[in-house]
Amino acid sequence: MVQLTMAKAINEGLRRAMADDPKVLVMGEDIGKLGGVFRVTDRLQEEFGAKRVIDTPLAESGIVGTAVGLALRGFRPVVEIQFDGFVYPAFDQIVCQVAKLHYRTRGNVRMPLTIRIPWAGGVGAAEHHSESPEAYFVHTSGLRVVAVSNPQDAYVMLRQAIASDDPVVYFEPKRLYHTKAEVHLDVDPADAPPMGLARVAREGTDVTVLTYGAQVATALDAALAAEEDGISLEVIDLRSLSPVDYRTVGASVRKTGRVVVTHEAAREAGVGAELVASVTERCFHYLETPPVRVTGHDIPYPPAKLEKHHVPDLDRVLDAVDRVLDRPNSLTGVEQ
Amino acid sequence: MTTVHTLNPMADLATDVDDVARLLTPAGERVVDPDLQQWIEDVDTAAIQRLYRDMVLLRRIDAEGVALQRQGQVGLWPPCQGQEATQIGTARALRADDFAFPSYRETGVVYARGGKPSDYVLAWRGEGHSTYNPYKLHTATQQIIIGAQSLHAVGYAMGVQRDGGDQVAAAYFGDGATSQGDVNEAMVFASSFGAPVVFVCTNNQWAISEPVSVQARFPIAGRAPGFGIPSMRVDGNDVLACLAAMRWAVDHARKGRGPAFLEAVTYRMGPHTTSDDPTRYRDKEEVEIWRRRDPIDRVEALLRAEDAFDDGFVAEVAADADALAAEVRQAAMGAVTREPLSIFDDVYAEPHSGIDEQRVAYAAYLNGFAATQES
Numbered sequence: 001m002v003q004l005t006m007a008k009a010i011n012e013g014l015r016r017a018m019a020d021d022p023k024v025l026v027m028g029e030d031i032g033k034l035g036g037v038f039r040v041t042d043r044l045q046e047e048f049g050a051k052r053v054i055d056t057p058l059a060e061s062g063i064v065g066t067a068v069g070l071a072l073r074g075f076r077p078v079v080e081i082q083f084d085g086f087v088y089p090a091f092d093q094i095v096c097q098v099a100k101l102h103y104r105t106r107g108n109v110r111m112p113l114t115i116r117i118p119w120a121g122g123v124g125a126a127e128h129h130s131e132s133p134e135a136y137f138v139h140t141s142g143l144r145v146v147a148v149s150n151p152q153d154a155y156v157m158l159r160q161a162i163a164s165d166d167p168v169v170y171f172e173p174k175r176l177y178h179t180k181a182e183v184h185l186d187v188d189p190a191d192a193p194p195m196g197l198a199r200v201a202r203e204g205t206d207v208t209v210l211t212y213g214a215q216v217a218t219a220l221d222a223a224l225a226a227e228e229d230g231i232s233l234e235v236i237d238l239r240s241l242s243p244v245d246y247r248t249v250g251a252s253v254r255k256t257g258r259v260v261v262t263h264e265a266a267r268e269a270g271v272g273a274e275l276v277a278s279v280t281e282r283c284f285h286y287l288e289t290p291p292v293r294v295t296g297h298d299i300p301y302p303p304a305k306l307e308k309h310h311v312p313d314l315d316r317v318l319d320a321v322d323r324v325l326d327r328p329n330s331l332t333g334v335e336q
Numbered sequence: 337m338t339t340v341h342t343l344n345p346m347a348d349l350a351t352d353v354d355d356v357a358r359l360l361t362p363a364g365e366r367v368v369d370p371d372l373q374q375w376i377e378d379v380d381t382a383a384i385q386r387l388y389r390d391m392v393l394l395r396r397i398d399a400e401g402v403a404l405q406r407q408g409q410v411g412l413w414p415p416c417q418g419q420e421a422t423q424i425g426t427a428r429a430l431r432a433d434d435f436a437f438p439s440y441r442e443t444g445v446v447y448a449r450g451g452k453p454s455d456y457v458l459a460w461r462g463e464g465h466s467t468y469n470p471y472k473l474h475t476a477t478q479q480i481i482i483g484a485q486s487l488h489a490v491g492y493a494m495g496v497q498r499d500g501g502d503q504v505a506a507a508y509f510g511d512g513a514t515s516q517g518d519v520n521e522a523m524v525f526a527s528s529f530g531a532p533v534v535f536v537c538t539n540n541q542w543a544i545s546e547p548v549s550v551q552a553r554f555p556i557a558g559r560a561p562g563f564g565i566p567s568m569r570v571d572g573n574d575v576l577a578c579l580a581a582m583r584w585a586v587d588h589a590r591k592g593r594g595p596a597f598l599e600a601v602t603y604r605m606g607p608h609t610t611s612d613d614p615t616r617y618r619d620k621e622e623v624e625i626w627r628r629r630d631p632i633d634r635v636e637a638l639l640r641a642e643d644a645f646d647d648g649f650v651a652e653v654a655a656d657a658d659a660l661a662a663e664v665r666q667a668a669m670g671a672v673t674r675e676p677l678s679i680f681d682d683v684y685a686e687p688h689s690g691i692d693e694q695r696v697a698y699a700a701y702l703n704g705f706a707a708t709q710e711s
């Protein structure tokens with residue numbers, strides 16, 4: 001067991017996946033000598049050579065589109081999109097090609113592609129560097145979408161994503177890149193809980209908080225704070241957004257009867273909307289109060305100096321907890 | 337060899353289309369092209385007869401496709417009449433284990449790669465998005481998103497480089513596609529990595545209703561050298577020139593010299609698809625000019641001149657075309673639509689709880705109807 005940052009854990013995941021399977025390739029902008037703008041691919045080119053750690057031209061559709069061809073030829077490419085906001089030029093290749101080739105060819109062609117995306121805000125970045133585009137990909141069948149929240153998961157889930165015969169969009173919260181935690185590197189990814197399963201990050205009895213990525217930490221902070229008020233929050237780290245593990249989610253909701261969903265992506269037609277709708281369909285008779293969403297606002301990601309008003313913090317999560325518990329909250333007295 | 341036949345902005349469609357490399361004039365006379373000649377030394381009369389047969393069969397498949405659409409047996413058909421020489425000439429220069437990446441209009445490429453009638457009609461009938469296994473034909477599913485396949489071809493070629501293989505990838509796309517970012521990104525990647533890929537741009541003068549002048553004010557073959565890719569502009573209605581140019585391009589790529597680019601200058605005689613009405617945007621005279629440049633007629637003229645177009649040969653080709661057309665018809669009419677729940681198949685390679693649940697729910701829903709009908 002070692003103490004590693006999330007960036008290092010991912011780096012180690014890439015290294016071991018490449019060492020184990022010569023068909024694994026890493027490609028993206030600045031990932032070679034520089035080691036990526038977040039140093040996630042640090043020293044991989046030195047170790048595996050420029051044919052397997054490929055500095056590509058600056059063209060996102062080109063990166064994903066050529067990875068499709070490499071996958072057709074039997075490779076397992078791991079592509080890095082430099083920042084969340086730069087995945088849009090590759091959107092067509094991801095949703096029309098990567099996601100659909102297996103279906104289009106009735107299973108003859110596999111697309112074992114992993115698309116790594118440094119993701120979301122909270123790091124004081126420039127415009128286009130803090131986007132949360134996950135809902136676009138969750139809405140696209142044929143893609144698996146995962147979001148990691150800690151170094152251990154980052155390591156194991158990356159290896160599982162690379163081993164998967166399906167394409168995986170793999171979101172890495174930037175604001176956790178440098179958070180350290182203990183990582184077991186010798187877990188066999190095949191024996192670890194699959195990336196499609198949710199994790200109960202903290203057990204509780206009063207309210208279920210559904211979240212993923214960096215918001216897991218916020219939800220856990222909220223749970224600590226709530227405990228002081230005698231309220232017990234159960235925090236579910238979804239880990240996978242497609243598919244969602246509704247077994248784990250449902251078990252928790254049936255236990256608590258109250259649901260708060262939190263993510264930093266905008267609200268309208270977001271992942272939270274889907275979670276609330278699905279939980280309501282599945283667990284309506286167990287619900288004591290309507291589920292509540294705590295999300296980013298439906299605005300373009302704001303400038304860095306204002307981002308704290310956009311990304312839900314512990315207090316906004318606690319306010320939502322008060323709402324589902326019918327305690328005084330920000331809406332008390334407001335005509336609805 | 338870096339041959340670009342015109343380096344002036346396109347002035348006049350009528351004269352520019354003749355600024356191409358060719359081995360066979362529109363009248364069917366052999367001419368010598370210093371660059372192309374060496375690539376068809378081995379092509380004897382029997383080989384030309386085979387190319388002729390391929391083109392006639394392709395035209396017949398295409399006519400059958402249009403007829404099947406008119407009769408409601410397929411939903412849509414993208415005709416390729418006029419482009420037979422480009423498709424057959426280039427595809428016949430590929431080795432079986434090379435990998436082709438055609439667009440929707442390249443029926444002839446799928447045919448030349450060994451596709452069966454069901455392989456080119458069932459998708460248009462709506463029985464499946466693709467009805468052949470790409471790995472069996474070494475041919476990707478015909479692409480509908482304009483230009484997307486150019487990147488897949490380059491990636492495949494990069495894979496060949498990594499495997500130490502000597503296969504070549506061939507990316508087919510139209511003149512309209514050259515305006516797409518993907519085609520330009522493909523050329524950057526191919527050139528930067530020296531990938532063994534051949535780009536075949538079929539310039540059929542039109543992208544639905546937009547003339548090539550909306551996509552390009554400079555001959556398309558002239559763009560490739562700017563990416564560091566040698567190119568040729570060939571007569572796309574001259575099957576010998578298409579074969580020779582493609583052999584040059586494939587050889588260049590196979591020998592590790594990097595990508596090559598062909599612009600085949602041809603014409604789409606019919607509508608863009610069976611839903612299109614070309615009379616709204618193009619002149620009858622233009623079509624007539626191109627009818628006189630027909631790719632099949634000129635090979636017929638050549639074979640006649642060589643005394644290789646006797647009644648026996650003609651009858652044989654006609655019989656083969658009839659037989660193939662009947663098979664195409666049979667493939668469409670005899671198609672059996674898959675069972676409803678198959679729509680959930682192959683969305684993912686591994687189990688996905690979301691899809692699995694939806695399949696179960698829809699099965700139960702359908703079963704409900706079965707139960708009602710029984711009672």
Ligand SMILES: Cc1ncc(C[n+]2csc(CCOP(=O)(O)OP(=O)(O)O)c2C)c(N)n1
Nearest residue numbers: 441480481482510511512513540542543544
């Ligand atoms: C990305 C994209 N945009 C638009 C279309 C609709 N569309 C289909 S074919 C076509 C014209 C393509 O022209 P060209 O590339 O010259 O090929 P051709 O049809 O002439 O063979 C268009 C606009 C499409 N299929 N894909």
